[in-house]
Amino acid sequence: MDTPDRDTADTPLSYRQSGVNYELIDPLKVAAQRAAAATAGHLQAHGFSEVADSRGESAYVVDVGPFYLASIVECLGSKALVADEMSRLTGRSHYDAIAQDTIAMAINDLITVGATPLVVQAYWAAGGSDWFADAARAEALVAGWKRACDVCGVAWGGGETPALAGIVEAGRIDLAASCTGLVNPKERLSLGERLGPGDAIVLLASSGIHANGLSLARKLVERLPEGYLTPMADGTAYGEALLAPTLLYSPVTEALYRAGIRPHYASNITGHGWRKLLRHPKALRYRVHSLPEVPTVLRFIQTQARQNDYEAYGTLNMGAGFALFVHADDAQRTVEVARAQGVEAILAGVVEAGTKELLIEPLGLRFAADALQLR
Amino acid sequence: MDTPDRDTADTPLSYRQSGVNYELIDPLKVAAQRAAAATAGHLQAHGFSEVADSRGESAYVVDVGPFYLASIVECLGSKALVADEMSRLTGRSHYDAIAQDTIAMAINDLITVGATPLVVQAYWAAGGSDWFADAARAEALVAGWKRACDVCGVAWGGGETPALAGIVEAGRIDLAASCTGLVNPKERLSLGERLGPGDAIVLLASSGIHANGLSLARKLVERLPEGYLTPMADGTAYGEALLAPTLLYSPVTEALYRAGIRPHYASNITGHGWRKLLRHPKALRYRVHSLPEVPTVLRFIQTQARQNDYEAYGTLNMGAGFALFVHADDAQRTVEVARAQGVEAILAGVVEAGTKELLIEPLGLRFAADALQLR
Numbered sequence: 001m002d003t004p005d006r007d008t009a010d011t012p013l014s015y016r017q018s019g020v021n022y023e024l025i026d027p028l029k030v031a032a033q034r035a036a037a038a039t040a041g042h043l044q045a046h047g048f049s050e051v052a053d054s055r056g057e058s059a060y061v062v063d064v065g066p067f068y069l070a071s072i073v074e075c076l077g078s079k080a081l082v083a084d085e086m087s088r089l090t091g092r093s094h095y096d097a098i099a100q101d102t103i104a105m106a107i108n109d110l111i112t113v114g115a116t117p118l119v120v121q122a123y124w125a126a127g128g129s130d131w132f133a134d135a136a137r138a139e140a141l142v143a144g145w146k147r148a149c150d151v152c153g154v155a156w157g158g159g160e161t162p163a164l165a166g167i168v169e170a171g172r173i174d175l176a177a178s179c180t181g182l183v184n185p186k187e188r189l190s191l192g193e194r195l196g197p198g199d200a201i202v203l204l205a206s207s208g209i210h211a212n213g214l215s216l217a218r219k220l221v222e223r224l225p226e227g228y229l230t231p232m233a234d235g236t237a238y239g240e241a242l243l244a245p246t247l248l249y250s251p252v253t254e255a256l257y258r259a260g261i262r263p264h265y266a267s268n269i270t271g272h273g274w275r276k277l278l279r280h281p282k283a284l285r286y287r288v289h290s291l292p293e294v295p296t297v298l299r300f301i302q303t304q305a306r307q308n309d310y311e312a313y314g315t316l317n318m319g320a321g322f323a324l325f326v327h328a329d330d331a332q333r334t335v336e337v338a339r340a341q342g343v344e345a346i347l348a349g350v351v352e353a354g355t356k357e358l359l360i361e362p363l364g365l366r367f368a369a370d371a372l373q374l375r
Numbered sequence: 376m377d378t379p380d381r382d383t384a385d386t387p388l389s390y391r392q393s394g395v396n397y398e399l400i401d402p403l404k405v406a407a408q409r410a411a412a413a414t415a416g417h418l419q420a421h422g423f424s425e426v427a428d429s430r431g432e433s434a435y436v437v438d439v440g441p442f443y444l445a446s447i448v449e450c451l452g453s454k455a456l457v458a459d460e461m462s463r464l465t466g467r468s469h470y471d472a473i474a475q476d477t478i479a480m481a482i483n484d485l486i487t488v489g490a491t492p493l494v495v496q497a498y499w500a501a502g503g504s505d506w507f508a509d510a511a512r513a514e515a516l517v518a519g520w521k522r523a524c525d526v527c528g529v530a531w532g533g534g535e536t537p538a539l540a541g542i543v544e545a546g547r548i549d550l551a552a553s554c555t556g557l558v559n560p561k562e563r564l565s566l567g568e569r570l571g572p573g574d575a576i577v578l579l580a581s582s583g584i585h586a587n588g589l590s591l592a593r594k595l596v597e598r599l600p601e602g603y604l605t606p607m608a609d610g611t612a613y614g615e616a617l618l619a620p621t622l623l624y625s626p627v628t629e630a631l632y633r634a635g636i637r638p639h640y641a642s643n644i645t646g647h648g649w650r651k652l653l654r655h656p657k658a659l660r661y662r663v664h665s666l667p668e669v670p671t672v673l674r675f676i677q678t679q680a681r682q683n684d685y686e687a688y689g690t691l692n693m694g695a696g697f698a699l700f701v702h703a704d705d706a707q708r709t710v711e712v713a714r715a716q717g718v719e720a721i722l723a724g725v726v727e728a729g730t731k732e733l734l735i736e737p738l739g740l741r742f743a744a745d746a747l748q749l750r
Contacts, residue, residue: 021538024507028517032497032534033533038521039524039529042528043493046559055533060533062494062532064493064557065441066441069557072533073498073534073535073551075537078540078541118418118423118437119435119437119444119446121553122407123450123551129398129399130396132399132403138402138406143410146410146414149414150417153421154414157446158435162450162452163396164452166544167456167543167544167548168542168544169543174539176448176500176535178446182439
C-alpha cells in the first residue's frame with residue numbers, strides 16, 4: 001500500500017494521501033490501452049469498424065451500419081463505504097442512492113458520445129452470501145437500481161450477483177454497471193468533430209460530490225470532531241450530504257435531441273474535477289465566466305481539507321456535474337431544456353481558438369493542457 | 376459468513392460447505408429479476424423492444440430493428456485466488472490464463488443466444504494501487520486479455536481499473552468482463568423456439584474445471600497432503616491443472632454459421648454442471664448416450680471430494696464445456712466444424728418428447744426438471 005504522507009489538520013489533504021497512487025496504475029493502463037487499440041481490426045471480419053476517435057473518450061463506439069453502438073463498464077468506487085458507515089451510525093440504508101450512483105457512473109459517461117442508453121447490466125459482487133441476508137439493504141439496492149433505470153428509460157437486462165469471499169472484503173460489496181446504447185441517428189455522434197471556437201459551455205448542476213473524490217472525502221473524516229455526523233453549515237450531517245445520489249443526465253441529453261439541439265461535445269465531470277473540461281484533444285481555450293453554486297458538502301470538503309481553489313476545482317466537481325459544448329445559438333435553449341428536466345444549468349463560458357487551457361476567470365484560475373493526462 | 380458443516384476427509388464435500396449459500400442470495404435475485412423485467416417497456420420509447428424470451432437466458436437480447444442487440448456482464452469468480460496461491464508457491468503468474476477465463480465467462484454466455492460478440496470491456500478492480508506494481512503479473516493480464524480478444528475476433532473497447540482498498544481485499548483483484556454483440560442476421564437467434572424432439576445434443580469439450588466449481592476446488596486443498604502442489608495421476612500438480620484456461624467457444628459458433636448450421640439452442644455449462652442441459656423451459660427429455668472424456672483434474676476432484684456421479688455431474692462440467700442442440704441432420708457436421716476449430720466435440724445424445732429430465736445413460740443418472748432452478 002501507499003505510505004501516507006504526514007497528515008495533520010493544518011496541512012492540505014491531497015488525493016495522493018487519500019491512498020490512490022496513479023503512478024502505479026498508469027503503466028498498466030497504457031499497456032492495456034495499446035493492446036486494446038490493436039484489437040480494432042477484428043470488427044472488419046464482421047463487416048463493422050470502430051470509431052477510432054472514441055478511443056480515449058468516455059465510451060467505446062462501433063459503426064454497425066444503420067447506427068453506432070456504444071458500450072461501457074463503470075465502477076461505483078468507494079462510495080459504498082460511506083453508506084456502510086452511515087448505516088452503522090444511523091441505522092438507515094442508503095443503498096437506493098448508491099444504486100443510482102452506480103448507474104449514473106455508466107449512463108453519464110455513455111451519453112457523452114451522443115448515445116441513447118438502452119440496456120444496463122448490474123454487477124454486484126459481495127464479500128459473501130451473507131451480504132444479501134440484510135433484506136432491507138438488498139431491497140433498497142434493487143429499488144434504487146430500478147428507479148434509476150426508470151429515470152433514464154433504460155431496460156435492466158440482468159447481471160451478476162457473485163459472492164466473492166476472499167476477494168471482496170467481508171461485509172462489503174463491489175458495485176459496477178455496464179451499459180450499452182445506440183447513437184441513433186448517427187448524426188447524434190458527439191466526439192468533438194464539431195467542437196470549435198465560439199461554442200458555448202453549458203454546465204449542468206451536480207447534487208454534491210457524486211461518486212468521485214470519495215477517497216479524499218473519507219480520509220477527511222479522520223479530521224472531523226464528530227466524523228460523518230459532523231454538522232455542516234446548513235445543519236446536515238457530512239455523511240448524509242456525501243450520500244446525495246449522483247444526478248442522471250440522460251433525460252437532459254434525450255430532451256436536447258427532441259428539441260433539435262445536437263451538442264458538439266460533452267464531458268462527464270468525474271475524477272479530475274473541472275480538468276475534465278480539457279478532455280478533448282483539440283487545441284482550444286475554455287474560458288469560464290460564470291460559476292455554478294457550490295454544493296455545501298463540496299465547500300465543506302474544500303475548507304476542511306485546506307484546499308485552495310486550484311486544488312478543489314481540479315479534484316471535485318464544485319457544482320458542475322456535466323459539461324455540454326453547444327453552438328452559441330443553442331446555449332440559452334440548452335439551459336432551458338435542462339431546467340425543464342429538473343436539472344439546474346448555467347451558461348458558464350465560451351470556447352476560443354488558442355492555446356489549450358482552461359481559464360476559470362471568476363477565481364483567477366488557469367489549468368494548462370497538461371493538467372489532464374487521460375490518454 | 377456461513378458456518379461450515381463438519382468436514383473430514385471421509386465425508387463428501389458439498390458446495391454448501393465450500394462457502395456459497397444460495398439461499399441467502401436467491402431472494403435478492405428474484406426481487407432483482409422482477410424489477411428488471413418491469414423495465415422492459417422503456418425500450419418502446421426508443422422504438423425498440425426486448426426479446427422477452429431472453430429473460431432467464433444467458434444474455435439479454437433487444438430487437439433494434441435490423442438486428443438483435445445482446446449484452447452481458449460476467450464475473451470470473453474466485454479462480455484468481457488459485458492463481459495467487461500458485462504464484463506464491465511457484466513464482467509463475469497465471470494471469471494470462473485468468474484473463475482468458477474472465478473473457479470466456481462473458482463470451483461463452485453471450486453466444487448461447489446466437490450473437491456474434493463484438494466488444495469486450497474489462498473490469499479489473501484491485502484491492503489497491505499496489506496490485507498493479509507487479510509488472511509481470513499486470514503484463515500477463517493484459518497479454519492474456521488481448522489474446523482472448525484475438526481468438527474471439529472481438530474489439531477490446533476499454534474498461535475500468537479501479538483501486539478499491541477497503542472493498543476489494545489487499546493484494547486481490549476482482550475481474551469481470553462485459554460483452555456486447557449482435558445477432559445478425561436475426562435468423563441466428565437461438566433462444567430455443569426451434570428446440571424439439573429429435574434434435575441432437577453435441578457437447579464441446581472443456582479444458583478442465585474452467586471457472587466454475589472453484590470454491591469447491593479450493594476447499595478441497597485443505598484435504599490434500601501437498602495442497603495445490605499435490606500431483607495428480609498424470610503427474611501434473613493439482614493447482615496447475617486447475618489453472619488451465621477456459622476454452623473460448625465463439626470460434627465454433629461463428630464457424631457453424633459460416634457452415635450454414637443454425638443451432639436450435641445452446642447452453643454454456645458453468646455452475647450446476649450438466650444440470651445446465653435442462654436450461655430451456657420446454658418440457659423435453661435430454662437423453663445422453665455418450666460421454667466426453669473427463670479431464671484428469673475433474674476426476675481428481677470427484678475422487679478426493681468423495682462425490683458420487685450424481686454430485687459430480689450436477690456440479691462440475693465433467694469434460695463438457697458447452698452444449699449445442701442442433702437438427703439431427705446437422706449433428707455430425709457440427710462435430711466436424713468444432714474439431715476443425717481445434718475444439719473436441721462428440722455427438723452425445725438426443726432430445727425427446729416427454730417429461731422434462733436429463734438422463735445420462737452410461738452412468739445410470741437421472742436429473743429431474745426441478746434439479747435446476749434458475750428462473
